Amino acid sequence: xxxxxxxxxxxxxxxEFRAWADAQPSWKYERIGGLVFAMAPESVLHADRxxxxxxxxxNAVRAAGLPCRAYVDxxxxxxxxxxxxxxxxxxxxxxxxxxMTIPDPMVVVEVLSPSTQVVDLTTKxxxxxxxxxxxxxxxxxxDTQRVQRFSRRAEGIVETLITSGHIDLDPPGIAITxxxxxx
Numbered sequence: 001x002x003x004x005x006x007x008x009x010x011x012x013x014x015x016e017f018r019a020w021a022d023a024q025p026s027w028k029y030e031r032i033g034g035l036v037f038a039m040a041p042e043s044v045l046h047a048d049r050x051x052x053x054x055x056x057x058x059n060a061v062r063a064a065g066l067p068c069r070a071y072v073d074x075x076x077x078x079x080x081x082x083x084x085x086x087x088x089x090x091x092x093x094x095x096x097x098x099x100m101t102i103p104d105p106m107v108v109v110e111v112l113s114p115s116t117q118v119v120d121l122t123t124k125x126x127x128x129x130x131x132x133x134x135x136x137x138x139x140x141x142x143d144t145q146r147v148q149r150f151s152r153r154a155e156g157i158v159e160t161l162i163t164s165g166h167i168d169l170d171p172p173g174i175a176i177t178x179x180x181x182x183x
Contacts, residue, residue: 011035017083018100030076031083032123039085040115045142049111049181050087053140056176057090057107064174068092068106075102079127087111087140092172104133107169111140125150129157136169145182 011034012020020036021029028039042050050072057070071089078084078101090107108128110120120139128134129152139148149160149167166175 011081014078014083028085030085031081032119034081040113042113043142046087046111046113049140049142050109052181052183053088053109053111053138053176056180057088057109057174059180060169060174060176061090061092061172064172066092066172066174067094068172069095071102076100077102077105077108077128077131079130082123082127084124084127090169090172105131106133106172107136107138108134109138109140111142113142135171138167140181145178147178147181 012031013034014031017029017031017036030037030039054070054072061068061070069091071091073087074085075089075096076083076085077089086105086108088107088109089102089105090109091102091104092106093104096102105128110116110124112120125137125139128137129150135152137150139150141147145163147162147167149162151158151160162178164178166177168175
């Protein structure tokens with residue numbers, strides 16, 4: 001992730017960032033700690049894993065008949081001085097019909113990239129769990145069949161490394177499989 005050159009090197013507020021990002025040509029940006037970062041183009045493997053997670057979540061909530069929706073590649077999640085663009089978001093509840101943000105995600109997924117893995121494993125993990133609705137944070141390896149699941153539990157945030165089988169996501173009460181993500 002590279003810090004963008006902008007006229008004023010100072011941090012941007014959320015409002016300034018939104019106005020600036022809306023005026024940019026087709027490129028994606030995140031705001032982390034008030035600084036704007038361009039998101040690098042995705043590798044084919046990255047896009048493939050993101051699609052696998054989206055399909056798995058979409059199919060699982062549909063099969064369970066839950067009032068949830070998976071979003072891929074677009075809506076932001078706002079946490080303090082950050083505007084993140086997760087690879088996949090699962091939200092449950094009435095549909096969000098306007099805006100650019102998902103205010104109450106339940107599951108947040110990031111597919112690792114060489115340029116963002118440190119931020120995904122530290123800054124984003126800590127920030128996402130500041131949102132009361134976030135119950136699970138999945139970090140998916142693009143090239144190795146490996147998913148790190150961080151889940152909110154009574155005893156705190158619990159990390160599980162899953163390389164095969166089911167990934168239980170309760171709440172909302174669904175499971176996806178590692179094989180589906182990597183197929």
